[in-house]
Every structure is written in structure tokens, then in C-alpha cells.
């Protein structure tokens with residue numbers, strides 16, 4: 001089966017391609033979900049520093065698939081509010097809130113905080129931060145923040161430590177620095 005929405009990678013650049021040119025990349029349910037999944041994947045990927053969204057064929061995207069819309073209206077299954085919340089809002093939020101904050105500590109050490117609550121970033125790319133400074137608020141629950149939480153439920157923080165681009169166990173890393181996690 002052809003990919004509904006493909007992601008082309010060129011180094012740190014991810015190009016998300018709507019791939020339904022024969023229908024001018026109209027967004028039916030399957031394509032909306034494929035687009036959201038692709039955007040969530042690139043937003044989560046620590047290697048991705050830039051994202052391009054484009055469409056294959058002569059048109060970028062004609063928006064909602066009007067055949068699906070008309071069929072749903074005819075048989076009474078169309079729920080506009082649900083698709084606006086579940087798909088369109090989530091797609092736009094994912095686009096407008098990426099990338100997740102990445103703190104470069106120097107010496108090859110980088111920490112990432114994911115599942116922060118959309119719209120709560122208190123820092124921008126290039127800012128210098130200090131220990132104890134709040135950079136965002138915790139989200140991570142799909143019911144309150146579908147764009148940021150992916151498929152997870154319940155508020156939580158995904159915190160990651162990387163050394164030279166590889167994720168490492170944060171327990172020993174912090175113990176060596178006199179910090180006990182969870183305290």
C-alpha cells in the first residue's frame with residue numbers, strides 16, 4: 001500500500017509530503033491521521049532541526065476531502081467538531097509548537113524535555129538558560145493537549161539526557177553530579 005504521507009530526510013531536514021496528487025492532496029480521515037502521525041514523529045525526533053511541509057503533484061493541498069464530507073453528511077456520520085478538534089487543531093498545534101526545547105549543556109551533553117504543555121514555552125531557540133529556570137509547563141495528556149501528547153495519557157514529563165547524540169541512562173548521570181532523581 002502506498003504511503004499516505006511520506007517523510008523525506010536530508011540530514012537534519014525532514015520534508016513531510018502529502019502524497020495524494022490525483023486528488024490534489026485532499027484530506028480524508030486516513031490522510032489526516034497519516035499527516036498528524038508524521039508531524040508528531042518529526043517533532044519527537046531529536047535529529048530533526050527543520051521541517052518542510054509540502055504536497056506532491058500540482059497542488060499543495062485542497063483541504064478537507066469534500067467527497068468524504070458529502071458522504072458523511074448524507075449518511076449522518078459526519079462530525080465536523082470532532083474532526084476539527086481531533087485532526088485540524090492537532091495538526092496546527094503540532095506545527096506551531098515544534099521543536100521541543102533542547103538544552104545544550106556543552107561537552108556533548110544535551111537534555112530534552114518532551115510532552116510539555118503546548119503554548120507554555122518560556123524560552124526561545126538560542127536563549128541561554130540557568131539551573132532552576134522554568135522553561136515550560138508539564139503536559140503529556142492527550143485529552144488536554146492532543147498536539148503534544150502523541151498517544152500518551154496522564155500528565156508527565158519525558159526527560160532525556162544525551163551524550164554525543166546518544167540517549168544515556170539519566171540515573172547514573174545525575175548520581176555522579178550529586179542529584180537523586182525523584183527527590
Ligand SMILES: CC(C)(COP(=O)(O)OP(=O)(O)OC[C@H]1O[C@@H](n2cnc3c(N)ncnc32)[C@H](O)[C@@H]1OP(=O)(O)O)[C@@H](O)C(=O)NCCC(=O)NCCSC(=O)/C=C1/CC=CC=CO1
Nearest residue numbers: 022023024026058059062063064065066067069080083084
Ligand atoms: C482549483 C482546484 C484546487 C484544482 O483544480 P484542477 O487542478 O483542475 O484539478 P481538479 O480536476 O479540480 O481536481 C483533481 C481531482 O481532485 C479532486 N479534488 C479536488 N479538490 C478536492 C477536495 N477538496 N476533496 C476531494 N477531492 C478533491 C477532484 O474531484 C478530482 O478528482 P476526480 O478526477 O476523481 O474527480 C480544484 O480541485 C478545487 O477547487 N478543489 C476544491 C477546493 C475546496 O473547495 N476545498 C475545500 C475547502 S473547505 C476545507 O478544507 C475546510 C474544512 C474544514 C473542516 C471541516 C469541514 C469542512 O471543510
